[in-house]
Amino acid sequence: MPNKTGLTVVLLALLAAPLPAGADAIGDNNICYSKFATADYEGAIGYCTSAIESGELSDPDLIAALINRGVAYKSTGKYELAIEDYTRALRIAPKDALLYQNRANALREMGDYDAALEDIQKSIDLDPKSAGAWYVRGAIAEGRGDPNGARKYFMTALSLDPENKVYRDKILGRGSR
CATH class of the missing domain: 1.25.40.10 (Tetratricopeptide repeat domain)
Known part of the structure; x- marks a missing residue:
C-alpha cells in the first residue's frame, strides 16, 4: 500500500509547480x-x-x-x-479559406466590394465546397446591386448546406442580410 504522506507530498509538489x-x-x-x-x-x-x-x-x-x-x-x-x-x-x-471568407465579409460590411470580391474568390478557390463562402459571395453581389448574381450564389450556398435556415430564408426573401 502506498505511503499516504509520500503521495500527499507529491500532490502538493505538483500543485505548487509553476504552470507551463x-x-x-x-x-x-x-x-x-x-x-x-x-x-x-x-x-x-x-x-x-x-x-x-x-x-x-x-x-x-x-x-x-x-x-x-x-x-x-x-x-x-x-x-x-x-x-x-x-x-x-x-x-x-x-491558405486558410475561412480567414479569407471572414476578411471578405468585413470588407463587404465596410462597402469595399472590390477587395471583398478578391478575398472571397481566394476563399472559394481554396475551398469550393464552403457554403459560407458562397453565401458571402452572394452578399457581395447583393451589395453591388446584382440581385440575379446574388440569388445564384445564395442558391449555391443552400445546395451545399440544404439544412441551413439562414440560407433558405435568404432565398425565400425572409433574410435581412
Missing part, C-alpha cells in the same frame, strides 16, 4: 471563445487581446484567438480592427 508557459494565455484564449460563443463580444475582445499579446500562443491557438477577436470586432462594428486581425492570421496561415 502559455497556460495563462491558453486559459485567456478559452475564456475568449466562451465569451464569443455567448455574444459577449467586448469580453471576448479583452480575453483574446490578453492571450494574443502574451506572445505565448502556438500558431494554431494564435490563429483561433485572432479569428475570434476579429469576429467580435466585426460584431461590434469595428471592421478595420477585424480586418487587421484576419490579415495578421493570414500571414501565419495564407
Whole structure:
C-alpha cells in the first residue's frame, strides 16, 4: 500500500509547480471563445487581446484567438480592427479559406466590394465546397446591386448546406442580410 504522506507530498509538489508557459494565455484564449460563443463580444475582445499579446500562443491557438477577436470586432462594428486581425492570421496561415471568407465579409460590411470580391474568390478557390463562402459571395453581389448574381450564389450556398435556415430564408426573401 502506498505511503499516504509520500503521495500527499507529491500532490502538493505538483500543485505548487509553476504552470507551463502559455497556460495563462491558453486559459485567456478559452475564456475568449466562451465569451464569443455567448455574444459577449467586448469580453471576448479583452480575453483574446490578453492571450494574443502574451506572445505565448502556438500558431494554431494564435490563429483561433485572432479569428475570434476579429469576429467580435466585426460584431461590434469595428471592421478595420477585424480586418487587421484576419490579415495578421493570414500571414501565419495564407491558405486558410475561412480567414479569407471572414476578411471578405468585413470588407463587404465596410462597402469595399472590390477587395471583398478578391478575398472571397481566394476563399472559394481554396475551398469550393464552403457554403459560407458562397453565401458571402452572394452578399457581395447583393451589395453591388446584382440581385440575379446574388440569388445564384445564395442558391449555391443552400445546395451545399440544404439544412441551413439562414440560407433558405435568404432565398425565400425572409433574410435581412
